[in-house]
Amino acid sequence: MALESKHFSSLKSTCEAGQKSVAFMAQLSASIVNPVQGHVIVFDQTITNEGAAYNNVHGIFTAPLNGTYEFSLIVSSPPNPSIYHEFHLFLMKNNVQIGYVFLDHNTQFWLRRGTTAIVHLKPTDEVWVQVDRVVGDHEIAGCCFHSHFGGFLIHAD
Known part of the structure; x- marks a missing residue:
């Protein structure tokens, strides 16, 4: 009960302070074949973009507020008949890796991997x-x- 009361107090103070909502979700509208190292993946089909912090032209989220944020990445790949292939993606914050997804050399099944980061x-x-x-x-x-x-923004400072 004490934890619920603390959470409610936090939500109440957030609402009273008029904190903006910051949340986004975007997906790929079409498959990307053989992207090169260093390529920024642009999730171009925006589902939600409260606070307008995600740019679906460049694929970059820009923080509007000081605070703690949660990010998630899910990627899928269809079966691949080639004998050996692998694919690595990084979740990046200002050119520093904060998350990692690895799609291996599975040839018979769809691959689906994900990562989450709180920063x-x-x-x-x-x-x-x-x-x-x-x-x-x-x-x-x-x-x-x-x-x-x-x-999304978990809480602002």
């Missing part, structure tokens, strides 16, 4: 998804929520 951001800090290592041919599945990126 403190200052205004203008940026978060995005970037290709790291690619071996062989690979595809990130688009459409129908196969691959998506999202995040």
